[in-house]
Structure formats: C-alpha cells, structure tokens
Amino acid sequence: MKNNQRIFGIAFLFALLPLFAGAQGQWGRPQPGLKGKLEGALVDSLSGQPVEFATVVVLKAGTQEQVDGTITDEKGRFKLFVEVGTYDVQLSFLGYQTKVLRNLRLTKRKPDLDLKRIFFTPESLSLEEVTVSAEASTVENRVDKIVYHADKDATNAGGDAADVLRKVPLLSVDLDGNVSLRGSSNLRILINGKPSSMFATSVADALKTIPADQIKSVEVITTPSAKYDGEGSGGIINIITKKKSVEGFTGSVNSSLGTRNNSLSLNLAAAKGRFGLNANGSGFFFLPNDGTWNYNRFDTLGDGQIRHLQQSGTNTASRQGFHGSIGAFYDINAYNSINSSFRINGFNFPREGANNALLDDPARQIVENSLRQSEDDMLIYGFDWTNDYTKKFADQPERELVFAVQLSGNINDRSGSLLQSGNFPYLAIDERYDNDGTNLETTFQLDYTHPFSKKVKLEIGAKSVLRDLESQYRFDTLSAEQRYAIDQSRSDVFNYNQNVYAGYASFNIKVGDNYGLVAGARYERTDIRGEYNSELPAFQNDYANLLPSIILSRTFKNYSSLKLSYNQRIQRPSLFYINPFTQQSDRNNLQEGNPQLQPEVTHQLELGYNTFVKGVVLSGALYFRHTDDIIESI
Numbered sequence: 001m002k003n004n005q006r007i008f009g010i011a012f013l014f015a016l017l018p019l020f021a022g023a024q025g026q027w028g029r030p031q032p033g034l035k036g037k038l039e040g041a042l043v044d045s046l047s048g049q050p051v052e053f054a055t056v057v058v059l060k061a062g063t064q065e066q067v068d069g070t071i072t073d074e075k076g077r078f079k080l081f082v083e084v085g086t087y088d089v090q091l092s093f094l095g096y097q098t099k100v101l102r103n104l105r106l107t108k109r110k111p112d113l114d115l116k117r118i119f120f121t122p123e124s125l126s127l128e129e130v131t132v133s134a135e136a137s138t139v140e141n142r143v144d145k146i147v148y149h150a151d152k153d154a155t156n157a158g159g160d161a162a163d164v165l166r167k168v169p170l171l172s173v174d175l176d177g178n179v180s181l182r183g184s185s186n187l188r189i190l191i192n193g194k195p196s197s198m199f200a201t202s203v204a205d206a207l208k209t210i211p212a213d214q215i216k217s218v219e220v221i222t223t224p225s226a227k228y229d230g231e232g233s234g235g236i237i238n239i240i241t242k243k244k245s246v247e248g249f250t251g252s253v254n255s256s257l258g259t260r261n262n263s264l265s266l267n268l269a270a271a272k273g274r275f276g277l278n279a280n281g282s283g284f285f286f287l288p289n290d291g292t293w294n295y296n297r298f299d300t301l302g303d304g305q306i307r308h309l310q311q312s313g314t315n316t317a318s319r320q321g322f323h324g325s326i327g328a329f330y331d332i333n334a335y336n337s338i339n340s341s342f343r344i345n346g347f348n349f350p351r352e353g354a355n356n357a358l359l360d361d362p363a364r365q366i367v368e369n370s371l372r373q374s375e376d377d378m379l380i381y382g383f384d385w386t387n388d389y390t391k392k393f394a395d396q397p398e399r400e401l402v403f404a405v406q407l408s409g410n411i412n413d414r415s416g417s418l419l420q421s422g423n424f425p426y427l428a429i430d431e432r433y434d435n436d437g438t439n440l441e442t443t444f445q446l447d448y449t450h451p452f453s454k455k456v457k458l459e460i461g462a463k464s465v466l467r468d469l470e471s472q473y474r475f476d477t478l479s480a481e482q483r484y485a486i487d488q489s490r491s492d493v494f495n496y497n498q499n500v501y502a503g504y505a506s507f508n509i510k511v512g513d514n515y516g517l518v519a520g521a522r523y524e525r526t527d528i529r530g531e532y533n534s535e536l537p538a539f540q541n542d543y544a545n546l547l548p549s550i551i552l553s554r555t556f557k558n559y560s561s562l563k564l565s566y567n568q569r570i571q572r573p574s575l576f577y578i579n580p581f582t583q584q585s586d587r588n589n590l591q592e593g594n595p596q597l598q599p600e601v602t603h604q605l606e607l608g609y610n611t612f613v614k615g616v617v618l619s620g621a622l623y624f625r626h627t628d629d630i631i632e633s634i
Contacts, residue, residue, distance in 0.1 A: 034334040035274050036111030038104070039079040042072050042091065045119035050076025054093040061086040061103055081272065084111050084334060091118060108334030108394065111274070139169060141610045141619050144223065144518070144551060146170060150215045151242065157254070160263070160284070161210035161239065168218050171237070177204030181220065181235045182623070186571040186600065188232025191239050191343070195229070197382045197408035197441055198345050205380065209323040209345045211265040211282045213254050216242045222623070223551055223565040223606055226504040226520030227447070227459050230547045233571040233602035233627060241325075242267075261286055274331040281324035288318040305362040313355030313372075321347030335392045346381025370422030372429075382410035382439075396451055404445040412437040430478035431487075437471045455510040459520070462503045469496040493533040496578065496595060501525045506549070518551040526572065530595045541596055545570050560611035571600035573631050602627045 038058065042051040056078045058067045067087065072078045084106045092098040099118070106113055140147040148168040150156050156164055162177040172180045181187055189199050198206040219238040221228070228236060251268045265282035292314050299307040327341030352375045359368040388404035413436050420429040447461035474491040476484040506520025524545050531538035549567040556562070578595045603626045610619035 034084055034108060034111060034331050035081045036084045036106035036113065037079065037081055037274075038087070038089070038106065038113050038115070039077070040115030040118050042076040042078070042093075042118050050074070051093055051096070052076060054078075054091065054096075056080070057090040057092075058082055059088040059090060061088050081274070082106070084108050089115075111333050144221065144225065146220045146222075146619075148218045148220075150212065150217055156212040156215070157256075159212040159256075160261075161207040161212065161215060162204065164212050164215050164218060165207065165237070168220060170220050170222070177207050179203055179207070179237070181222070181237070182625075184234030184625075186232060186234040186602075188229060188236045189239070190236065191384075192241060193238060194384070194386055194406060195408075195443075196343070196384050197410040197439060198343075198384070202380065205319070205321070205347050205349065206345065208284060208319065209282070209321045209347055210239070211254065211263060211323070213252075213265060214241050214267065214280055214282070216240045222621075223567050223604070224549065224569070225459075225518050225551065225567075226506040226522040226547070226549045227461065228522075229463075230502070230522050230524050230545060230568075230570050231572055233569040233600050259287065260289065275329070277326075277328045279324075279326040281322070283322045284320070286319040288316055290314060290316050301363055303363075307362065308358075308360045310358045311355055313353055315351055315353030317349065317351035319347060319349050321345070335394060337390045338387075339390070340387045341385075343384045344382070346379070349378040349380075351376050366424075368422060368424060368427060370420055370427045372418065372420040374416060374418050376416035377414070379413045380411070382408065384408045398449060398451040398457065400447075400449045402445075402447045404443075404447075406441075406443040406445075408439075408441040408443075410439040410441075412439075432476045432484060433474065435471065435473040438469065440468045442466045457508040459506045459508065460504065463500075464502070465500040467496075467498040467500075469498070470494070471496070492536070494595070495531050495533075497527075497529045498572070499527045501527075514555050516551075516553040516555075518549075520549055522547045522549070524570070526599070539596060541598075543598070545599075545601065556611075561609070563606070563608045565604075565606045565608075567604055569602045569604070571602065571631065573597040573599065577631055597631060598629050600627050600629050600631055 042054050042056075043049065044051055050072070052072060052074050054072045054076070055069065056072065057069045058080060059065060060067060068080050068082050070078050070080055086103055086105050089101040089104060090098065091101070101115065101118070104113060104115075138149050138152050140149065146169055148164075150164050150167075153167065156167075162173050162179075165171050165179055166173045170181055172183075178185060179187060179189075187203075188195070189203060190196070191198075196206075198209070217240045219236075219240065221236040221238065224232075224236050251266070253267075254263075254265045256263045261284060263282060263284040265280065267278075267280040269278040270276065293312065295309075295311040297309040299309075301307055323343075323345040325341060325343040327339070329337065329339050331337045353373075355372045355374070357368070357370045357372065359370075361368070384406065385408075386404065386406040388402055391401040393399040415432070415434045417432045418429055420427060422428065443463065443465050445461065445463040447459070449457065449459050451457045471494040472492075473494070475487040477487050479485045502522060502524040504520060504522040506518065509517045509519075511517065524547065526543055526545075528541040529538070530540070545568075547568045547570065549565075551563065551565040553564075554562045573594075577597055578593045604623060605625075606621055606623040608619065608621035612618075
C-alpha cells in the first residue's frame with residue numbers, strides 16, 4: 001500500500017515536531033500566567049570567584065512579600081521563572097553583605113532579564129504555596145452549551161470515552177458505543193475544539209480508544225454559533241482532555257482489569273517557565289466474546305404475496321486498540337504563543353461467524369436454505385497533527401488573532417472471506433475480498449476577535465478543509481480450476497476529493513444587564529470530484545450553503561435564564577455512505593455507498609429555560625427540527 005506508506009511517513013516525521021514547536025490544547029489557547037526569566041551570576045567582589053550556594057529571594061517590589069527563591073550553582077549562577085511584573089531581588093550569604101536590587105521589571109513584551117555579574121548574594125525564605133480553589137458542580141448549564149465536568153466524577157475511573165458520554169445530559173450511548181443527541185446521530189465530535197480523523201470511520205470504536213481518566217469535561221452544544229463548522233446537523237460534542245502545566249514534572253499510571261475490557265494508560269507532564277511538554281498513551285483489549293442473533297424480514301411483493309427471509313447465527317469478535325498523544329506549548333511573551341500536538345490512534349476488530357438462512361420467495365416459487373461462514377478483519381489507524389499561533393494585543397485583552405494548521409490521516413484496511421453452501425448450486429460461494437481506504441485531510445484556519453466595547457464583540461474568520469480519499473477494493477473468486485482469480489466486475493480504485501471553503505461573521509452583543517444576543521452567519525462552499533481507475537465515468541458535485549445562527553438570551557435573578565435560538569446546519573455524507581465498495585458477506589443484505597449523495601440541511605428552533613433552586617439545577621427545552629435530503633440506508 002503506497003498510500004499507507006506515504007501517510008505514515010508523514011505521520012512519523014510530524015510526530016517529532018511537537019517536541020520543538022508547540023502544545024496540546026484548544027486552538028489558540030495560551031497557557032495562563034505568562035512567566036518571565038530572571039537570571040544572573042554571583043561573584044566575590046574581591047577575588048572575582050563565583051559564590052556557590054548563595055541565597056536568591058525574589059520579592060514584590062517595595063514589599064517583603066516573597067515570590068520565589070533559589071540558590072546559586074557551583075558557578076554562582078541562578079535562574080528563576082516568575083510571572084511578569086516588578087520585583088526586588090535580595091541576595092545574601094554567610095560572610096557577605098546583603099544586597100537588594102530594586103525595581104527590576106519583567107514586561108509582557110520583554111519578559112526575560114539577565115542581571116549579568118552581581119557582586120553580592122541573595123537570601124531565600126521559602127513560603128509554602130497556598131492554593132484557594134472552588135469545586136465546580138458536575139453539570140453546568142450555560143447559555144450556549146451544557147458542560148459535564150468528568151474530572152469531578154470519581155465513577156469514571158477505569159472506563160473509556162463512551163462510558164463518560166453515557167453520563168452527559170441529552171446524550172444517549174447504546175451498548176455498542178454509538179452516540180446520539182436528542183435522537184440524532186448526525187453529530188460533530190471535536191477533541192479540544194478541533195475535528196479529528198479518528199471519528200471518520202467509526203465513532204463507537206474511536207471512543208473506546210480514549211481513556212476516561214484523560215477527559216476533563218464534555219461540552220454539548222445544541223445551537224452552535226456561526227464560528228463553528230456548519231457540519232453536524234444534530235449538534236456538536238466537544239471533548240476537552242486534561243492538560244497539566246504545573247511547574248516541574250508529574251506522571252500517573254492507571255490500569256483496569258475485567259472479564260471483558262482490560263486497559264492501561266500512562267500520563268506524563270513537565271513544565272519549566274514558559275515551556276511545557278505533556279504526553280500520554282493507552283491501550284485496551286476486549287476479550288473475545290460470543291454472540292447469537294436472529295433476523296426476520298418480510299417484503300410485500302407487487303401482487304400482494306409476502307417474501308420472508310429468516311436468519312440466525314453465532315459470531316465471535318474481539319477488539320484491541322491504542323491511543324497516544326504528545327504536545328508542547330511555548331509562550332514567547334504575553335502577546336504571542338505557539339501550541340502543537342500530535343495524536344495517534346488505532347484499533348483492530350477481527351470477527352468470524354456462521355449463519356443459517358431460509359428464504360421463502362413465492363415470486364420465484366422456491367425456498368432457499370443456505371449455510372454461510374464468514375471471517376472479517378478490520379484495521380483502522382490514523383493521526384492528527386495540529387499547530388496554532390496566537391497573537392494578543394496590549395491595548396485590548398479580548399482582542400485576539402489565531403492562525404491554525406491541522407494535518408490528519410486515516411487508514412482503513414478491511415479483508416475477509418466468505419464460504420457458503422445451500423440446496424441450490426448457485427448458492428455455493430467461495431471468495432475473498434479486500435478493501436483498503438486512505439483519507440488525508442489538511443485544514444487551514446484563521447480566526448479574529450475584535451471587541452468594540454465591553455458589550456459588543458465581533459468574531460470573523462475563514463477556513464479551508466482539503467480532503468483526499470482513496471478506496472481500493474478487490475474480490476477474488478474460486479474458479480473451476482480451484483484457484484482464486486480476481487473478479488474485475490467488482491474490483492476497482494475509487495478516488496474522491498472534497499474541498500470545503502468557509503467564512504463567517506458573528507456579533508456578540510450585551511443589551512443592558514440582562515439581555516444578550518449572538519447573531520451571525522457562515523458561508524460554506526463544497527467542491528467534490530470523483531473518478532475511478534476503470535472505465536466508469538468521473539463525476540463532480542458542487543454546492544454552497546449560507547447558514548444563519550441567532551441566540552437571544554434573558555437572565556433573571558437567582559441565576560435563572562431563558563434562551564430562544566435558531567440555526568441552520570448541514571450534514572455531509574461520511575465515507576461509509578459514499579464508498580462504492582459493496583459489502584457482500586450477506587448476499588441478502590448488501591451494503592454499498594453512493595458517491596453522489598447531497599448533504600442534509602437541518603433547520604432548528606429551540607426555546608430553553610434553566611434555574612437554580614436550593615442547590616439543584618433545573619433545565620428544560622422545547623425544540624423543533626426539520627431536515628431536508630435525509631441520508632439513510634435503504
């Protein structure tokens with residue numbers, strides 16, 4: 001597979017870059033509390049020799065409040081990282097006269113200060129750190145979203161992301177891990193505010209690769225503003241992972257053992273001054289399990305007769321997977337920061353089964369009885385590499401410019417075999433199949449926030465997503481000479497390109513103390529090209545969508561609020577629905593994609609109210625949803 005080698009050659013190269021470039025986190029989110037560097041070297045004023053083990057104390061300017069401290073090394077040098085501000089530095093050592101350097105300024109533009117050679121020594125008095133914190137409730141109801149704080153729920157230990165989502169209000173997760181919001185599975189799932197290729201093929205399997213102990217919170221957005229991508233007609237789920245930036249080094253190991261699911265995860269984080277690095281990895285293994293199933297289908301024919309298909313069988317399946325990420329951040333100063341992260345994941349899903357089928361077809365006046373044995377192995381793995389640069393402005397703290405780039409790759413390899421026998425010769429089947437799919441996606445995004453005043457803020461931005469998909473599918477059938485030969489009529493290479501270009505503008509307006517308005521629109525243009533290696537005709541499909549969004553809110557006393565909103569969303573067909581490969585493990589239930597599908601367009605109107613009564617949050621909502629051009633299996 002040349003494409004596989006190409007994508008993972010890129011992935012291996014990019015996996016090394018976050019060590020030098022940037023950080024894991026949300027697009028453009030710098031680390032809080034910019035730190036500057038204060039350094040110098042202490043020498044004896046008479047001999048010129050370095051003074052070892054001298055004490056250095058940093059004080060708030062004009063006070064005796066100690067901020068930080070250290071001792072000099074064997075060369076008399078010291079280095080401290082403190083937040084930008086104005087400080088006094090006190091130097092002392094036994095046998096030397098104490099010296100105080102006053103009004104040393106570390107600014108946001110120039111956060112680093114080198115004191116060079118100093119002929120006196122500082123003193124250190126270490127104070128224990130005092131942390132004042134307040135525990136947030138597990139569920140928080142905001143005007144534009146519902147937030148579930150997973151890190152506040154101890155029962156999440158040992159599970160995966162699907163287990164966490166089962167506890168989030170408005171979400172439903174079935175036993176297989178499929179997620180729906182208010183009955184709709186057309187969702188946009190984000191990781192730290194960014195899309196991920198890991199959800200392109202199977203959301204349920206991707207969620208199993210994310211350990212629950214790596215999730216900080218989950219945001220459910222039923223009425224996204226124009227800033228968010230237009231895709232996801234049912235809404236948006238944003239999974240926020242934990243990001244530790246404490247000074248020093250931290251780590252943790254978690255494991256879970258059970259009769260079905262076994263997992264192991266490792267988390268590491270290190271921070272020094274304005275630079276930080278974090279990494280985590282995990283793996284899981286589902287023990288093989290057996291299952292039985294029954295299926296009945298009744299078809300009414302044109303003359304009123306009933307065709308009946310009855311199937312039953314057993315199958316055995318297991319799952320193995322892994323997930324890992326590495327990220328870094330660097331705050332150049334208070335106004336410029338760089339973030340980068342690299343994420344990789346994969347899972348394997350082998351299964352085999354035996355199926356008995358009985359088809360009573362009165363139109364052909366026959367009764368078919370067959371036994372089908374099948375094996376299927378699915379291997380999916382991919383990566384996401386994200387980088388962003390954030391520019392803030394000294395005159396307006398809320399003014400912000402963010403430029404982001406993301407490269408994602410996903411490989412889906414599927415192979416299997418089918419052996420079938422029956423009471424008619426044409427029911428005999430002996431064949432093998434293979435379907436290798438690749439998806440390479442490049443995203444460029446620019447966002448700008450401009451506050452005109454404390455009550456009026458404008459958000460504008462542009463984004464382009466370039467998707468390049470390829471699906472190679474092949475069937476080999478056992479010939480009369482007892483050799484497997486390729487079936488050219490069912491084998492081909494399908495190339496699919498989907499490019500999305502978008503721009504948006506959104507106003508956030510506060511009217512008085514109680515009213516709020518978020519209004520905007522997003523324009524998205526989609527260009528699609530598809531072609532086959534065979535003689536099948538190429539095709540193209542272009543369309544544009546203007547997606548308005550408006551949220552009107554009213555707050556009352558006792559933290560109560562009322563919200564009325566309208567928005568328009570689209571749902572483009574996923575790779576599952578456009579892949580022309582025909583899954584024929586069951587000839588009575590064929591699965592084949594349609595590359596020329598149009599997107600769904602959804603209109604949603606919602607009225608919501610929430611209040612706070614004696615420590616309990618009560619919320620309710622009425623909504624109306626209308627969808628055109630629904631995508632569904634037939």
